[in-house]
Amino acid sequence: MNASGWPQEWIPLTQQENAEGGLGRYGMGGTNVVEYAPGKGLVWFLKNDRGGSGCHCIVGAGVATVTADAGGARATRAGTGVMWNGATEPHWGDVGVTYDPRDGKVYVGYTDIMVMTAPNLEGPWTKAFTVASTCPGNQCGAVRYAIAPHPEYDPTGRTLPVTWTDANVIHSARLHWR
Numbered sequence: 769m770n771a772s773g774w775p776q777e778w779i780p781l782t783q784q785e786n787a788e789g790g791l792g793r794y795g796m797g798g799t800n801v802v803e804y805a806p807g808k809g810l811v812w813f814l815k816n817d818r819g820g821s822g823c824h825c826i827v828g829a830g831v832a833t834v835t836a837d838a839g840g841a842r843a844t845r846a847g848t849g850v851m852w853n854g855a856t857e858p859h860w861g862d863v864g865v866t867y868d869p870r871d872g873k874v875y876v877g878y879t880d881i882m883v884m885t886a887p888n889l890e891g892p893w894t895k896a897f898t899v900a901s902t903c904p905g906n907q908c909g910a911v912r913y914a915i916a917p918h919p920e921y922d923p924t925g926r927t928l929p930v931t932w933t934d935a936n937v938i939h940s941a942r943l944h945w946r
Contacts, residue, residue, distance in 0.1 A: 779813050779832050779843045793820040798843070801834060804869055809834040811843055870925050881915060881930050881943065900941055902932050909935035 779796035788794070795816045803809040815828040832843040881900040886893045902912045915932040922929065928943040 778841070779811065780845060782845065789820050793818050798832075801841075807836050809836070813843075870919070881917075881932075881941070900930070900943055902934065902939070 777791055777796065779798055781790060781794055781796070785794045795818065797814045797816055798811045801809050801811045811832050811834050813830055813832060814826045815830065816825075817827045818824055830845060832845045834841055834843050836842075880898045880902050882896040882898050884893045884896045902908065902915065912932050912934045915930065918929040918931065919925070926945055928945070929940060930943060931938055931940045933939070
């Protein structure tokens with residue numbers, strides 16, 4: 769608990785977010801935590817604006833590094849803000865993120881199976897492009913979520929199994945790299 773008796777914000781706010789209203793305005797909602805080494809991981813988060821920008825909505829998303837030990841888990845945000853803005857890119861729902869130690873890349877999935885690359889976790893990130901649909905033949909529900917790549921299921925790295933949820937049914941596909 770913090771000094772005011774509230775739970776401590778796990779994903780810290782930036783100086784700018786604190787100056788713009790702090791936790792009274794912003795909250796960071798962490799979804800997938802992916803361990804990539806003992807006691808180390810990544811967490812995907814959504815940046816929620818509670819009305820300061822004229823909306824009660826998600827205004828961006830990003831990734832933070834996580835360290836964990838006997839004292840608990842701590843997140844440190846990569847860069848100075850969010851990596852994706854909510855106006856044009858993923859802005860709600862569960863987004864899949866995983867780290868593949870074989871190639872040192874972070875894989876992210878949302879709505880459809882898309883790829884973005886960056887030389888570092890902080891970016892700069894390339895524009896996302898779709899490599900596979902989670903709605904083949906337009907046979908799907910309105911909301912598909914929890915897209916998760918699984919590089920651990922192919923030790924050769926030649927394919928990337930991916931799962932997602934549609935109407936409470938889990939689906940899967942295997943991407944073949946060229």
